Amino acid sequence: MSDENGTQDTGAGSPGTDTGTGPRPEPLRFFGTTWVNHDNGYAPRRLAAAAGSLAAAVASCLILRFAYQGLQIADVGSFVTLLVIVMFAVCSALAFGHTWESFKKRPDPDRQASLRGLLGIGFVGSLVAYFFRSLTEAPGEQLHREEYESALTQHQKRTTRRTGNPSKKRRRA
Numbered sequence: 074m075s076d077e078n079g080t081q082d083t084g085a086g087s088p089g090t091d092t093g094t095g096p097r098p099e100p101l102r103f104f105g106t107t108w109v110n111h112d113n114g115y116a117p118r119r120l121a122a123a124a125g126s127l128a129a130a131v132a133s134c135l136i137l138r139f140a141y142q143g144l145q146i147a148d149v150g151s152f153v154t155l156l157v158i159v160m161f162a163v164c165s166a167l168a169f170g171h172t173w174e175s176f177k178k179r180p181d182p183d184r185q186a187s188l189r190g191l192l193g194i195g196f197v198g199s200l201v202a203y204f205f206r207s208l209t210e211a212p213g214e215q216l217h218r219e220e221y222e223s224a225l226t227q228h229q230k231r232t233t234r235r236t237g238n239p240s241k242k243r244r245r246a
Contacts, residue, residue, distance in 0.1 A: 094232070096224035104211045109221070115211070123207035130200040137161060137197070161194065168195030172202035176213050 098106045103122050107115040144154050171180070171188060192199060206212040 095228045096221065098221045099217055101211050101213050101217060104214075108211045108214045108217065119207055119211060122212070123204055126200050126204040126207060130197055130204060133197045133200060161197070164191050164195030165198035165201075166195070167198070168192045169198030169202045172199040173206070176202075176206050177216060179216065 098109045100106050101108055104115065104118055105113075107113045107118065141154070141158070144157060168191065171192065174180070203212050
């Protein structure tokens with residue numbers, strides 16, 4: 074079986090991944106389920122994700138520079154130019170913080186929907202957050218690992234068998 078990224082899911086080294094029972098790890102974008110055991114090209118994918126997000130952030134800054142030059146050519150005035158610069162700076166800072174926190178805990182879907190415009194304007198901040206997280210782990214790996222390991226322990230607690238015959242159990246007086 075393979076995931077949406079084309080990564081072969083062997084399951085042999087992953088506890089609970091291909092046994093037919095138990096929880097399965099949730100695939101991450103660009104990484105599939107390679108984050109579980111850091112196998113099948115995990116390190117090159119992390120390097121590619123970091124380089125790609127940094128390249129996209131640089132390209133985005135160049136595009137914003139062209140937009141700034143367009144404002145200068147249009148001669149809209151210093152107030153509007155300053156307003157646009159502050160808007161992109163503030164939205165990028167907020168998008169960085171929101172994206173960084175979403176790697177640690179699942180964001181509220183309603184709040185996520187209400188922040189969609191702000192995150193769209195501050196896309197540079199999201200790309201920079203993705204770059205910095207890719208330097209240490211797959212973005213979202215910590216959150217997914219915690220959820221997966223807690224699901225595994227819950228599954229093991231539910232499926233452990235008792236030893237001995239319960240009818241022969243001594244009664245407490």
